[in-house]
Amino acid sequence: MKLKPLKENKNIFIDERGKLYTKNLVPGKVVYEEKLVKYNNEEYREWITNRSKLAAAIKKNIGEVPINKGDKILYLGIASGTTASHISDIIDKNGIIFGVDVSSRILRDLVPILYDRSNIIGILADADKPWEYLHIVTKVDLIYQDVAQPHQVKIFIRNIEYYLKNKGYGFLAVKARSIDVSKDPREIFKEVRRELEDYGLKIIKEVRLEPYHIDHAMFLVQNK
Template sequence: MQIKESKFNGIFLGQRGRRTLLLTENLTPGRKFFDEDLINHKGVELRTWNPDRSKLSAAILNRLKSVPIKEGDVILYLGSSYGTTCTYVSDIVKEKGFIFALDFAPRVMRELVFISQVRGNICPVLADANRPETYKDKVSKADVLYIDVAQRNQAEILIKNAKLFLKDKGYAFFAIKARSVDVTKSPEKVFQEEINTLLKNGFKLIDKVNLRPYQKDHVMVLVQKN
């Protein structure tokens, strides 16, 4: 595979035949957590990042114009699930960074606890993202908010968490699954309404990309807090 650095911090591009892949530098060399391949590149171990399993990978491959996550950043990740995307963000922010990985499902949190024992920059938080006041003493201010909760009121969840935890000028990645918001409306209408809600609440739209063919009726929206 031919590998080169991408224009984004800590993210590499690999070419396997006609297929372009993303990779990150493995924070825990020799260990993998999912079905990724580990590849040695100039003495550094890289992990392949599957766009079918991570909306952030899908968004980057679909040319999201900015990925404002860098080494040392603090991330509040809402809807971490088993931690697939979280582990890649953990690679990008490296040891100096930190991720508060929040989910309300005990089953997935259990897996994330095992991962966090190996990856010291992930802190699992078992909580309901609808109730940020219940974890305000456990979570610090974040450079980046990442939200992928697939809930009807996900824009509201983003706004109230950003108010409490996102630094001024901080960025929020917002994965929108149209069918989770309203099955009766067209996906495009749902996406626009969700974005309008953020704009009315003081966010600036940086980019929006559709996640086809990796995810049906999903977009990744990147906004900045004013």
């Protein structure tokens, strides 16, 4: 098996079958039963598309993946750390992820990952109240949000106001059924686009995440 870096991000890799990988920051350790492979004396973790909305977005040609070594990331809705662990691989030991989640039970599941990965900080807080973690979180290069709330766009924008650098990026994973189960997801995604543009964000790309995640879309935006 051969791996080659993606042209959109040289720290994400792809094999001949189109499967995605990141170089394992903690060799020998898995996070969610993903496959480990060796290539050129380095260990890589398979990035499973139906377990990670960011991996699905990459497979659906979101294009640019503006996550780099040394970046500071605010991750809203970090949950058990599946996607965050791959971002952790990409940003390497000099980067940092501020991982926010409102559920203490879910954060307990994250604790073993925090022991292994010193570049992730778990924060028990409500992403709807970004002022609550001002004493921990600095200005960041990118905000990644995966939060199942009806007002998830407002949460995203509120955190951008507090934490995103000028010209910084954001990934917003939109769960249409969490916003309004009675509406056509296509209409919801149009409304989300309008809301982001009305705030003044530049929308770089929007992709639907089917077949990996039904009624989901990913928006890649940039702070003007």
